[in-house]
Amino acid sequence: MTRSIAVLSDTHGVLPTLDAVLAEPDVRAADVVVVTGDLAAGPQPTEVLDLLLGLSERVVLVRGNADRDLVTGARGGALPEGTPEIDRWAAAQLDTRHVELLAGLRHPVTLSLDGVGDVLFCHGTPRDDDEVVLVDTRPSRWAQVLADVPDTVRIVCCGHTHAPFVRLVGRRWVVNSGSVGMPYGTSGVPWVLLDDHGVSLRSTTVDVADVARAVVVGSTFPGVGEWVRDYVLEPPSDLDALTAFALRDGRSEGWDDPGV
Numbered sequence: 001m002t003r004s005i006a007v008l009s010d011t012h013g014v015l016p017t018l019d020a021v022l023a024e025p026d027v028r029a030a031d032v033v034v035v036t037g038d039l040a041a042g043p044q045p046t047e048v049l050d051l052l053l054g055l056s057e058r059v060v061l062v063r064g065n066a067d068r069d070l071v072t073g074a075r076g077g078a079l080p081e082g083t084p085e086i087d088r089w090a091a092a093q094l095d096t097r098h099v100e101l102l103a104g105l106r107h108p109v110t111l112s113l114d115g116v117g118d119v120l121f122c123h124g125t126p127r128d129d130d131e132v133v134l135v136d137t138r139p140s141r142w143a144q145v146l147a148d149v150p151d152t153v154r155i156v157c158c159g160h161t162h163a164p165f166v167r168l169v170g171r172r173w174v175v176n177s178g179s180v181g182m183p184y185g186t187s188g189v190p191w192v193l194l195d196d197h198g199v200s201l202r203s204t205t206v207d208v209a210d211v212a213r214a215v216v217v218g219s220t221f222p223g224v225g226e227w228v229r230d231y232v233l234e235p236p237s238d239l240d241a242l243t244a245f246a247l248r249d250g251r252s253e254g255w256d257d258p259g260v
Contacts, residue, residue: 001031001114002031002032002111002112002114002116003025003031003113003114003196004029004030004032004093004115004123004173004193004194004195005030005031005032005033005034005111005113005119005145005193005194005195005196005214006024006026006027006030006032006034006191006192006193006194006214007034007036007121007160007175007177007191007192007193007194008021008033008034008035008138008191009035009036009037009038009123009157009158009159009160009176009178009179009180009182009191009199010037010044010057010064010159010160010162010175010178010179010180010181010182011038011039011040011042011048011052011179011180011181012038012039012040012041012172012179012180012181012182013039013040013041013043013044013045013047013048013181013195014043014044014048014180014182014210014211014215015040015041015044015048015051015214015218016206016214016215017180017181017182017183017189017206017208017211017213017216018051018052018181019051020189020204020206020213021180021204022051022055024191024202024204026202027191027192027193029104029126030193031054031058032057032059032060032062032111033059033060033124034056034059034060034104034109034111034121034157035059035060035061035062035063036062036064036121036122036123036157036177037062037063037065037066037105037107037122037123037129037159037160037259038064038065038067038160039061039064039065039066039067039102039122039180040066040067040070040071040090040094040098041064041066041069041084041086041090042086042090042101042181042227043086043090043215043218043219043221043224043227043228044072044180044215044218044219045093045094045095045098046087046092046095046098047218048181049094049098049101053101056255060104060107060109060111060121061101061105061243062095062105062107062109062121062122062123063102063105063106063107063123063129064085064107064112064123064129064159064160065123065124065160065254066125066127066173067089067102067105067128068119068129069083069091069122070090070091070094070099070100070227071091071099071102071103072091072095072100073087073091074092074099075099076181078220081085081090082087085223086221086223086227086231087174089221089222090221090247093194095218098152107122107123108120108121108122108126108135108151109121109122113155113194113195114196115195115196116154116196117152117153117154117195118152118154118193119153119154119156119157119194120141120149120153120155120156120162121157121158122155122156122157122158122159123158123159123160124158124159124160125145125146125158126146126148126149126156126174126223127145129160130160130244131145131251132160132161132248133145133158133174134148134165134242134245134246134249135163135167135176135178135242136242137167137244137249137250137251138203138250139169139229140252140253141170141249141250142174142252143169143170145174146169146170146174150199153172154172154173155172155173155174155175155194155199156169156172156174156175157175157176157177157181157192157194158174158176159174159176159177159178160176160246161176161241162178162179162182162183162184162241163176163178163179163185163238163241163242164176164177164178164186164190164192164201165181166199166201170225171197173201175192175194175221177190177192177201178186178190179193179254180227181231182231182235184235184236184240184241185236185237185238185239185240185241187203187205188203188205188206189203189206190202190203190204191203191204197242198205198219202238205231208232208233209233211232212228212232212233215227215228215232216228226249
């Protein structure tokens with residue numbers, strides 16, 4: 001019987017922030033820890049994967065688009081145009097065990113939560129790990145995205161856009177737990193607790209200067225200093241993220257139409 005689920009997303013190979021969230025009492029007490037994708041594409045890829053594997057049967061890992069890309073890169077395949085250099089570097093750091101782990105991830109994954117019902121965990125959307133939906137995405141797009149989700153699913157947890165939110169869509173909750181490794185628009189490290197009391201957005205306080213130092217010391221990525229500046233010390237705001245991702249949620253196809 002699963003009575004509580006801690007939901008993390010987009011750890012992106014950042015060990016100190018993952019360590020901090022896993023140390024939270026409610027995460028340690030949760031029956032299951034679910035990480036909704038993009039696990040290792042970042043400055044400490046193998047360290048993060050090893051820490052997650054250490055959670056053993058308590059952890060459920062969901063595939064993200066960056067996880068697919070790391071597998072492709074590690075196996076010598078061509079990566080999509082525009083793939084960040086740190087992702088290409090991370091792919092080269094993985095050993096066979098890590099590659100097999102990422103290659104075997106499922107998307108989406110559904111678990112039953114006592115007192116709630118079925119909870120679906122995905123990265124982008126239930127139908128596509130790279131699809132973008134936002135807190136203000138129009139209802140008609142949400143209807144498309146969730147069209148094939150069974151009625152038994154009462155909560156949908158996603159990630160991908162790195163900014164946390166909770167909203168109702170068609171009488172079910174949709175939750176984005178934000179990003180543990182590259183949080184946008186939050187002063188802490190966001191995650192979510194699910195139990196029979198409902199959906200709880202949480203945030204773990206960290207010293208960003210300490211995180212920055214730990215990542216620089218703990219990574220051999222040649223551009224780690226610049227990466228830390230852009231994503232730890234001076235990360236994008238929530239409005240920056242919404243503006244950038246809005247180009248991909250389909251709103252240009254009738255966003256101003258009052259009938260949608």
